[in-house]
Amino acid sequence: MVEELVAAGVAVGCAGAVYGMAAARVVRQYERGVVFRLGRLRAQVRGPGFTMIVPFVDKLRKVNMQIVTMPVPAQDGITRDNVTVRVDAVIYFKVVDAAEAVVQVEDYRFAVSQMAQTSLRSIIGKSDLDDLLSNREKLNQGLELMIDSPAVGWGVQIDRVEIKDVSLPETMKRSMARQAEADRERRARVINADAELQASKKLAEAAGVMSDQPAALQLRLLQTVVAVAAEKNSTLVLPFPVELLRFLERATPGDAAPAAQVAVQQLAELDKELMPEGEDAP
Numbered sequence: 001m002v003e004e005l006v007a008a009g010v011a012v013g014c015a016g017a018v019y020g021m022a023a024a025r026v027v028r029q030y031e032r033g034v035v036f037r038l039g040r041l042r043a044q045v046r047g048p049g050f051t052m053i054v055p056f057v058d059k060l061r062k063v064n065m066q067i068v069t070m071p072v073p074a075q076d077g078i079t080r081d082n083v084t085v086r087v088d089a090v091i092y093f094k095v096v097d098a099a100e101a102v103v104q105v106e107d108y109r110f111a112v113s114q115m116a117q118t119s120l121r122s123i124i125g126k127s128d129l130d131d132l133l134s135n136r137e138k139l140n141q142g143l144e145l146m147i148d149s150p151a152v153g154w155g156v157q158i159d160r161v162e163i164k165d166v167s168l169p170e171t172m173k174r175s176m177a178r179q180a181e182a183d184r185e186r187r188a189r190v191i192n193a194d195a196e197l198q199a200s201k202k203l204a205e206a207a208g209v210m211s212d213q214p215a216a217l218q219l220r221l222l223q224t225v226v227a228v229a230a231e232k233n234s235t236l237v238l239p240f241p242v243e244l245l246r247f248l249e250r251a252t253p254g255d256a257a258p259a260a261q262v263a264v265q266q267l268a269e270l271d272k273e274l275m276p277e278g279e280d281a282p
Contacts (some may be wrong), residue, residue, distance in 0.1 A: 022055035031062045032098040045098050063098035068161055070109070071192050072116045074167070077124030085132060086167040087124055091116050091147065092159040100155025112147070116161070119146040132166050139163060 026049070027033045033046030036059045046060065053060050074088035093112055095101045101108045123143050124132070131139060139162050148158040168176075210220065 023052045025053060025060050027051060027053050027062060030066045031066060032065055034061045034063060034098050034102045035059070036061070041099060041103060061102055063095055063101055065095050065098070066111070067092055067094045070113060070116070072113070072120055075117055075120045075124065075164075077121050079124060079129050079132065083129045083172060084169060085124060085129065087120060087132065087163060088165055089116065089120055089161060089163045090141070091161050093151065093156055094159060095155055096157045097155030100153070107152045108156050111154060112151060112158075114155060115147050115150060116143075119143055120163075122146065129168075129172075132163070136163050159239050184213055 023031065025046075027046055029048045031048065033051060035042040035044070035046060035053060037054070037057055042058075043238060051060075063094070070091050070093070072089040072091055074086050076084070076086050078084055091112065095108065105111045120143065123139055123146070127139060140163060144161040145156050151158055
């Protein structure tokens with residue numbers, strides 16, 4: 001009799017152990033457990049930690065609540081200004097309602113991926129090439145709204161969508177390079193023209209000063225001679241200013257004045273002979 005009781009106790013203990021092993025479940029911190037009892041969804045979602053279900057009656061399905069990073073395959077499309085491009089993106093999303101993610105959609109990852117591809121092609125068709133290249137923040141926001149609208153009903157929240165790369169045809173790349181080169185050349189010409197304008201204004205001011213002060217012209221001539229001599233040229237032609245002889249004529253005593261006048265006349269005649277036709281003597 002005792003042996004039978006011991007055997008029955010052992011059998012019950014083994015059955016209890018088997019039942020406990022079959023009923024025990026562990027839900028991780030980043031997971032939530034959705035329980036189906038005989039195919040019907042239980043209202044209570046199991047939180048992280050140790051939990052129990054009814055073996056062979058309940059079925060526990062764990063749902064990951066972490067943010068998922070999903071690359072969107074590159075999509076070919078034609079922009080609004082008729083340029084063929086290839087665009088890829090990346091999407092960040094997470095499950096906010098575990099029961100909805102399990103019940104409302106068969107595979108929420110696949111659904112989000114397909115919706116992202118469709119929305120990306122739609123964004124390409126509605127945008128210009130310049131927007132895809134320089135105004136990505138606005139396009140990212142529009143793409144996020146397009147994907148988030150249907151995903152709300154699946155218990156999924158779109159956290160962020162980013163366009164990664166925009167691939168252009170080689171012909172378009174060459175055209176854009178030529179356009180950029182032409183723009184840089186235009187700006188260089190404008191800068192050169194502005195510099196010439198400023199230089200001409202300064203030269204006009206300098207010419208006005210030199211016309212009022214003839215000695216300034218002579219000083220400038222001497223500076224030019226010094227600059228040319230520094231180059232170590234083999235031949236240096238130095239024009240002798242007639243104004244200097246006239247100055248010497250005025251500063252020479254009375255006996256040497258006729259000689260200075262003769263020298264001035266000779267230099268003037270020499271200037272006339274060397275001067276090209278049509279120009280007046282100084």
